[in-house]
Amino acid sequence: MSLLTDQQVIERIFRHIDEQSTELADETWREPVENYRSQKRFDRELQLLRSLPVPFCPSATIPDTGSYLARSAAGTPLIVTRDERGEVRAFRNACRHRGMQVAQGSGQARIFVCPYHAWAYGLDGSLLHIPHDHGFPDLDKCEHALVPVSAFERHGLVFVTQEESANRGALDGLDGIPTLLSADQKIFATEESLSPVNWKLNMEANLEGYHIKPTHRETFYPYGYDNLNVVETFGQNCRVTFPFRRIEKLRDIPVKERDISGMVTYVYQIFPNVTIAVLSNHTAVSISEPLSPAETRFHTFKLNNSGEGTELSAKAIKDADFIADTGGKEDAAVVAGIQASLASGANTHFTYGRFEKAIVHFHKNLQSGLE
Ligand code: FES
Ligand SMILES: [Fe+2]
Known part of the structure; x- marks a missing residue:
């Protein structure tokens, strides 16, 4: 149970580019829409959050x-x-x-x-x-x-x-992976925002690249790929890799000398409610605080990337502003649209396909944690 090396991730991405493929889950998943609306389910999720590290x-x-x-x-x-x-x-x-x-x-x-x-x-x-x-x-x-x-x-x-239990949650996967945040990373912004959405809808938007072209056509898609990700699970956690098109530049470089920084976005989900996105010039830690079935507070901490001096802060801020003004807003609009339709009666279930592997992993672990 560990993660691919950066070089292995690059190789896997090249294979997906060449074969026009992406990572696939073994199965699809049907999640009852009621699980995004019910107070009872929400209370159980909070209880789980209190019992996990x-x-x-x-x-x-x-x-x-x-x-x-x-x-x-x-x-x-x-x-x-x-x-x-x-x-x-x-x-x-x-x-x-x-x-x-x-x-x-x-x-x-x-x-x-x-x-x-x-x-x-x-x-x-x-x-x-x-x-x-x-x-x-x-x-x-x-x-x-x-x-x-x-x-x-x-x-x-x-x-x-908050309350000790036998469930080690995220911890089981965290041993044996490289350090997520290192001591040289400084926080340059801390933000709090309130959003009228279920916390899981927002989490899901971070965990798949199947929506890159339709949702982010003018913003992320020109730099990235549609539906082309590496998805790895480590314990109840996962890492989704979103490559940039400029990764092609690494093809001619010997494998051992390839540097992945700036060539992909790594999104780590720390089960169940935290993401760490390692972007080109900064790292964003986002912690969801579910307040009700239809309300979430987000705590976001933005840090310089590891190994970069503080003089890179301007680049980091620019990076963070770009994400917030473009893809961030597009994702928020989609999530708000889903939230608004939950009560429509159109769906009894949402179906997560094999491309949405990290979400299937999330729901499986959430379900077993609640049982
Ligand atoms: S001193 Fe804290 S409530 Fe009175
Ligand atoms: Fe998105």
């Missing part, structure tokens, strides 16, 4: 002692921070007095002071101070620390597991 943010979001990020995940307000020893810590973001959230957004703190009555907590969650504490004569401070949540770092990402 799920990326919360890139490690680069909280680089130093006291850096923190507070946001909700699967319905739970959380804070992730880095303690004095440099270890990540996560807590339920609820004061132990009367439940106010002790931090908002992101920033740098030495202690977390609740804005309501100023109870103060250390970076390790311990309750350090209660103003006028003679009002709480019997309260044991040790029993009123912030409630910890399991957190760890892997592949340059902070993972959080």
